Amino acid sequence: MDAKIVLSKQILILTVLPFSVLGHEIVNSGQYPLVVSTWPFVEAVRAAWKAVDSGFSAVDAVVEGCSACEELRCDGTVGPGGSPDENGETTIDAMIMDGVTMEVGAVAAMRYVKDGIKAARLVMQHTEHTLLVGEKASAFAISMGLPGPSNLSSSESMEKWTKWRENHCQPNFWKNVVPLGSCGPYHAKSLLSPSDSTCSKATLVGSIKSRPSHIGIHNHDTISMAVIDKLGQIAVGTSTNGATFKIPGRVGDGPIAGSAAYADSKVGACGATGDGDIMMRFLPCYQVVESMRLGMEPKLAAKDAISRIARRFPDFVGAVFAINRDGMHAGACHGWTFQYSVRSSDMEDVKIFTVQP
Numbered sequence: 001m002d003a004k005i006v007l008s009k010q011i012l013i014l015t016v017l018p019f020s021v022l023g024h025e026i027v028n029s030g031q032y033p034l035v036v037s038t039w040p041f042v043e044a045v046r047a048a049w050k051a052v053d054s055g056f057s058a059v060d061a062v063v064e065g066c067s068a069c070e071e072l073r074c075d076g077t078v079g080p081g082g083s084p085d086e087n088g089e090t091t092i093d094a095m096i097m098d099g100v101t102m103e104v105g106a107v108a109a110m111r112y113v114k115d116g117i118k119a120a121r122l123v124m125q126h127t128e129h130t131l132l133v134g135e136k137a138s139a140f141a142i143s144m145g146l147p148g149p150s151n152l153s154s155s156e157s158m159e160k161w162t163k164w165r166e167n168h169c170q171p172n173f174w175k176n177v178v179p180l181g182s183c184g185p186y187h188a189k190s191l192l193s194p195s196d197s198t199c200s201k202a203t204l205v206g207s208i209k210s211r212p213s214h215i216g217i218h219n220h221d222t223i224s225m226a227v228i229d230k231l232g233q234i235a236v237g238t239s240t241n242g243a244t245f246k247i248p249g250r251v252g253d254g255p256i257a258g259s260a261a262y263a264d265s266k267v268g269a270c271g272a273t274g275d276g277d278i279m280m281r282f283l284p285c286y287q288v289v290e291s292m293r294l295g296m297e298p299k300l301a302a303k304d305a306i307s308r309i310a311r312r313f314p315d316f317v318g319a320v321f322a323i324n325r326d327g328m329h330a331g332a333c334h335g336w337t338f339q340y341s342v343r344s345s346d347m348e349d350v351k352i353f354t355v356q357p
Contacts, residue, residue: 034228034327035343036272041223042341042350044069049343050229057236058227059098066117066239067081069223077221078112081154083241085248088161090152090241092116094256096124099234099263104130106255107137112149115241164245171245222249222254222259224271226323234269236261252276264321268325274318282309288322298322299330306332331355
C-alpha cells in the first residue's frame with residue numbers, strides 16, 4: 001500500500017475520533033489556536049481561549065488563563081487564600097515561559113502579592129533574571145505596579161491551619177527529627193546531646209516517617225497551562241500556593257522551568273502537577289519536550305516521563321500533559337486519576353479528558 005494512503009487513513013482516524021481519550025491515548029485536537037490546562041479548570045481555559053481566539057499572543061493568553069484561576073482560587077490551591085504553611089501563611093509560586101524566545105520569568109515563596117502569573121511575566125519582561133523569591137519578589141512586583149502588600153490568608157485557610165495545630169501539626173513534611181513540642185521546634189536527631197537520650201523510644205520512632213501521604217487533588221495542586229496561538233507560537237505558565245502545611249520557605253516545582261511546565265515552539269509543550277518535591281528532581285516537562293523533539297509522540301513522551309519517576313519513587317503522585325506543535329495532546333499519571341482541560345477551534349466549549357494511572 002502506498003505510504004501516502006496509509007498516512008491519510010491515520011489522519012482520518014484521528015479526525016473522526018477527536019475526543020475518545022482515556023488512559024494514555026492521543027488526540028488530534030484540530031487547528032490552532034489551542035489551550036490545554038491541568039485539571040477541570042474550565043473557567044481558566046475559557047479565559048485563555050477568549051484571549052487567544054481574539055488574536056492575542058500565547059504569552060498573553062497564558063497570563064489571562066492563569067490569572068482567572070488565581071482570582072477564582074481554583075480548588076483552594078491556586079491564588080491567595082489557600083494552602084497555609086506551618087506558620088499559617090499563604091505564599092505564591094508562579095512561572096511563565098515563552099516557547100519562541102525561551103525566556104522565563106518566575107516568582108517563588110512570594111508574600112503579600114496575589115498576582116503570581118503577572119509577577120512572573122514582569123520578571124521576564126523587565127529583568128535579565130529568571131527567578132525572584134520571597135519578600136524581594138514581593139517588593140519587585142509592587143514596585144512594578146501590582147497591588148500590594150495584601151494579606152494572602154483567608155478565613156478558610158486559617159481555619160484549616162487551626163485544626164491542623166489542634167491535631168499536633170500532623171501530618172507534616174519533616175523527617176528524621178525530634179519535636180520539642182507537639183508542633184516543634186524540630187531538631188535533627190544527630191544534633192541531640194547525651195542528655196536528650198531520655199527521649200522515649202516512641203517519640204524517636206514517631207519522628208521517622210516515610211514520604212508524606214497527605215498529597216492529593218484537594219490539598220496540593222497546580223494550574224499548568226499551555227497555549228498555541230494563531231501563529232503557532234507556544235507559551236506555558238503555572239501558578240500555585242504550594243503544598244498545604246509546607247515548611248516555611250519551601251519552593252515546589254511550580255516556578256521551575258522544565259519541571260511544572262516547559263515549551264519550545266519548534267517542538268511542543270508540557271504541563272505537570274503533583275508531588276513537586278519529587279517531580280522537580282526529574283524535570284519531567286523538559287523530558288517530555290525533548291522526547292518529542294526526538295520524534296516520540298505525545299502519549300509515549302508523557303508516559304515515559306512519568307515512568308522514569310515511578311521507577312525510583314513508586315509511591316509518588318503526579319501527572320503530565322503533552323502537546324506537540326501540531327496540536328496533538330495526551331496525558332499520563334501515577335498514583336491518582338488525572339484530568340486535563342482542552343479548548344480548540346473545532347470544539348464548542350472546553351472538553352475535559354480523563355487519564356487513568
